[in-house]
Amino acid sequence: MTKSVWRFAHLVLAIFSFLFLLIASVTGTILAVDAAYEKTSAPSIENFNQITVAQSITGLRKVFPEILELNIDATNSVIAEGFNDEGEDFKAIVNPVTGEILAQPKPKSEFIEWVTSFHRSLFLHETGRFIVGFVSFLLLLITISGTVLIIKRQLGIRNFFSKVISDFSAQYFHVVAGRLLLIPILIISLTGSYLFMLRFDVISKPELVEISHESNSTEEFSLEDIPVFKETLLSDVTKIEFPFSDDPEEFFRIKLKDKEIQVNQITGEIVSEIIYPKETVFETLSLDLHTGRTNAVWAIILGIASLNILVFIYTGFVITFKRTSVKIKNKFKPTDAEIVILVGSEGGSTTYFANRIHQQFLNSGKKSYFATLNEYQQFPKASELIVLASTYGLGEAPSNAGQFKKLVAKFPQSQNIHFSVLGFGSTKYADFCAFAFEVDTMLTQQNNFNRKLQIHTINKKSVAEFVNWVNAYNEISDIKIENVSAIYQMKLPKLSKFTVLENKKNANDSVFQISLQTKKKFQSGDLLAIYPANDAQERLYSIAKVNGNLQLVVKLHEFGLGSQFLHRLQKNDQLKARIITNEHFHVPTDAKSVIMIGNGTGIAPFLGMINENISHKEMHLFVGFRHRNETVLGYEAFAKSHQEKKQLTDFTFAFSREENPKYVMQIIEEQAQLIADKLAVGAVIMICGSLKMQKDVEVVLDKIVATHNDKSLTFYKEQNQIKTDCY
Numbered sequence: 235m236t237k238s239v240w241r242f243a244h245l246v247l248a249i250f251s252f253l254f255l256l257i258a259s260v261t262g263t264i265l266a267v268d269a270a271y272e273k274t275s276a277p278s279i280e281n282f283n284q285i286t287v288a289q290s291i292t293g294l295r296k297v298f299p300e301i302l303e304l305n306i307d308a309t310n311s312v313i314a315e316g317f318n319d320e321g322e323d324f325k326a327i328v329n330p331v332t333g334e335i336l337a338q339p340k341p342k343s344e345f346i347e348w349v350t351s352f353h354r355s356l357f358l359h360e361t362g363r364f365i366v367g368f369v370s371f372l373l374l375l376i377t378i379s380g381t382v383l384i385i386k387r388q389l390g391i392r393n394f395f396s397k398v399i400s401d402f403s404a405q406y407f408h409v410v411a412g413r414l415l416l417i418p419i420l421i422i423s424l425t426g427s428y429l430f431m432l433r434f435d436v437i438s439k440p441e442l443v444e445i446s447h448e449s450n451s452t453e454e455f456s457l458e459d460i461p462v463f464k465e466t467l468l469s470d471v472t473k474i475e476f477p478f479s480d481d482p483e484e485f486f487r488i489k490l491k492d493k494e495i496q497v498n499q500i501t502g503e504i505v506s507e508i509i510y511p512k513e514t515v516f517e518t519l520s521l522d523l524h525t526g527r528t529n530a531v532w533a534i535i536l537g538i539a540s541l542n543i544l545v546f547i548y549t550g551f552v553i554t555f556k557r558t559s560v561k562i563k564n565k566f567k568p569t570d571a572e573i574v575i576l577v578g579s580e581g582g583s584t585t586y587f588a589n590r591i592h593q594q595f596l597n598s599g600k601k602s603y604f605a606t607l608n609e610y611q612q613f614p615k616a617s618e619l620i621v622l623a624s625t626y627g628l629g630e631a632p633s634n635a636g637q638f639k640k641l642v643a644k645f646p647q648s649q650n651i652h653f654s655v656l657g658f659g660s661t662k663y664a665d666f667c668a669f670a671f672e673v674d675t676m677l678t679q680q681n682n683f684n685r686k687l688q689i690h691t692i693n694k695k696s697v698a699e700f701v702n703w704v705n706a707y708n709e710i711s712d713i714k715i716e717n718v719s720a721i722y723q724m725k726l727p728k729l730s731k732f733t734v735l736e737n738k739k740n741a742n743d744s745v746f747q748i749s750l751q752t753k754k755k756f757q758s759g760d761l762l763a764i765y766p767a768n769d770a771q772e773r774l775y776s777i778a779k780v781n782g783n784l785q786l787v788v789k790l791h792e793f794g795l796g797s798q799f800l801h802r803l804q805k806n807d808q809l810k811a812r813i814i815t816n817e818h819f820h821v822p823t824d825a826k827s828v829i830m831i832g833n834g835t836g837i838a839p840f841l842g843m844i845n846e847n848i849s850h851k852e853m854h855l856f857v858g859f860r861h862r863n864e865t866v867l868g869y870e871a872f873a874k875s876h877q878e879k880k881q882l883t884d885f886t887f888a889f890s891r892e893e894n895p896k897y898v899m900q901i902i903e904e905q906a907q908l909i910a911d912k913l914a915v916g917a918v919i920m921i922c923g924s925l926k927m928q929k930d931v932e933v934v935l936d937k938i939v940a941t942h943n944d945k946s947l948t949f950y951k952e953q954n955q956i957k958t959d960c961y
């Protein structure tokens with residue numbers, strides 16, 4: 235059976251039984267503690283295991299001539315019953331040799347009675363007993379499937395107890411505790427199932443047969459000399475019934491663990507015998523093992539194991555949640571897709587990263603299709619394939635990617651496809667990202683497949699390494715992926731409340747400006763993530779801090795979910811969102827001068843940076859717009875007033891749809907000398923706006939620094955003097 239089938243069985247069983255297991259493990263823990271307490275608090279008798287029946291019977295008869303019955307319970311307490319000298323009933327825990335009364339037998343407390351009843355039958359009588367018994371059986375199956383999963387995970391039974399390498403704490407505890415408590419849990423479930431099967435006649439106990447022995451001895455023995463009494467240890471006995479009178483027809487009846495015997499009190503002969511069937515012996519053994527009543531240490535182990543079932547339930551569900559939290563959703567058919575993202579993942583984290591890219595492609599209008607590697611097929615319109623694959627076992631495929639090799643051979647693609655492979659793994663394993671390398675090599679060998687990017691590897695889901703890949707991808711791709719690490723953090727974001735202070739719209743302009751109030755700390759250049767569809771899909775906006783409030787400049791798009799949502803907001807409305815710290819786009823405190831370049835709504839963070847520039851840092855602002863409309867006139871007024879306050883050194887706006895059309899690149903060319911000089915003395919250039927503008931501006935900047943400073947733009951990028959936030 236493959237691992238995924240075992241895992242599925244393990245999960246389904248756990249889901250079906252989890253509520254009952256929860257009850258059974260809580261009550262079981264209480265009962266185990268009670269059993270350990272009973273066992274340790276029972277009066278102890280010196281050398282109990284060496285006392286013979288002969289010693290006990292004669293000793294007790296001396297003190298209690300009218301003793302009728304002796305019971306030895308699971309804690310080895312000896313309870314004598316009969317009549318005392320005054321002819322009254324008595325019942326007491328006694329020393330089995332001296333007859334000293336040690337204590338009065340105490341009934342179980344009401345609470346323990348209640349817990350026992352709940353544990354055994356959920357207060358549902360026979361139905362409850364059936365359910366509990368059946369759940370015991372399910373627990374047995376869960377334990378078996380769990381053991382198989384551990385063996386598979388540890389790559390063989392020989393490594394069962396080798397070090398566990400794990401991805402996150404819930405997984406680690408699940409595996410480590412599973413290994414440690416395997417035996418006790420197996421015993422709990424096995425004995426519980428056995429008792430259940432006996433009770434409901436799945437296993438039937440044979441009728442007891444009494445075998446009578448011929449009596450032919452005339453020899454008489456005193457009690458202490460009867461051979462069978464001398465040979466039998468009290469610790470093997472559960473009950474002794476004394477004869478009522480001296481009549482030779484009245485016998486001693488002794489129940490042992492494996493049989494019952496009747497003994498003639500005069501001749502000492504065994505008159506009859508009932509040998510218990512093995513089912514009864516196993517039943518007692520099962521009860522002892524299941525309850526821990528005979529051994530305090532075992533009772534404590536059972537308690538720990540029982541309590542741990544709760545831990546298993548919790549960690550098991552955390553693991554499952556992680557694995558399944560990302561649902562693969564598609565808007566386009568595989569046959570229509572331009573970009574295909576295929577994932578190989580076992581624990582779900584690689585799927586999470588893949589989904590993040592998929593959503594961004596969809597948001598930027600690309601026909602992206604997202605599937606597992608096992609769903610590889612014909613993609614007749616695809617021009618790009620991105621594979622994100624984790625590695626398991628000895629460099630093997632995760633369970634949703636095992637068929638990939640076969641499928642690649644089965645479905646040749648007839649058009650050109652550019653591929654990139656991203657491997658997820660852990661350097662703790664010798665075969666680091668081996669499966670991803672295999673996929674990469676395999677794709678290289680396929681007809682019509684061209685490499686877009688060298689394979690990248692990600693160790694232990696490192697977001698920073700993932701962002702490195704994003705940056706490398708963005709360098710050579712027309713479509714851009716967000717490179718802000720906070721977007722890829724797997725923890726579910728905590729949202730905060732924001733109140734709308736103002737939503738400034740202009741009748742003949744699709745750009746609007748929103749001010750929000752928040753208690754959260756932030757800086758200009760950070761991002762605001764909003765959730766317009768109330769699901770996990772977020773939209774990001776660059777933010778400015780203006781007079782302590784958060785300000786967004788947004789362009790309304792006809793089909794833009796995010797911009798439509800923001801456009802509808804009115805004064806005093808509240809929305810849930812989160813701030814993503816975007817450190818790489820903050821104004822560096824040590825930079826003496828800043829050159830801000832942008833287009834359209836890309837001006838947003840700059841407005842905040844200028845407004846916050848109370849230290850009068852040298853700041854130059856170059857922005858391109860289409861029209862010199864009311865909104866832009868507002869920016870102009872803002873820029874002028876801040877120039878007067880010395881918070882802005884100078885500014886130039888370019889208009890592409892007015893008379894003498896101009897793009898921002900042209901202003902940059904005109905300012906070549908200033909830019910080159912400032913860069914040479916450590917200025918920082920910040921670019922915000924469209925990706926197309928970023929690309930064009932970078933070409934111009936590259937030329938400028940090559941001509942004036944004899945350097946490449948990459949040089950300044952490496953010095954962290956070029957900061958971008960484009961979309």
Ligand SMILES: Cc1cc2nc3c(=O)[nH]c(=O)nc-3n(C[C@H](O)[C@H](O)[C@H](O)COP(=O)(O)O)c2cc1C
Pocket residue numbers: 387388399400401578579580581582583584585624625626627628629630632658659660661663664665666667668694695
């Ligand atoms: C049982 C097990 C075996 C693994 N074997 C390898 C391996 O051979 N090579 C490797 O690079 N990573 C190995 N890893 C690490 C995973 O590939 C890595 O944690 C990956 O990020 C998991 O991605 P997923 O959550 O999408 O499955 C293993 C992890 C586990 C839990």
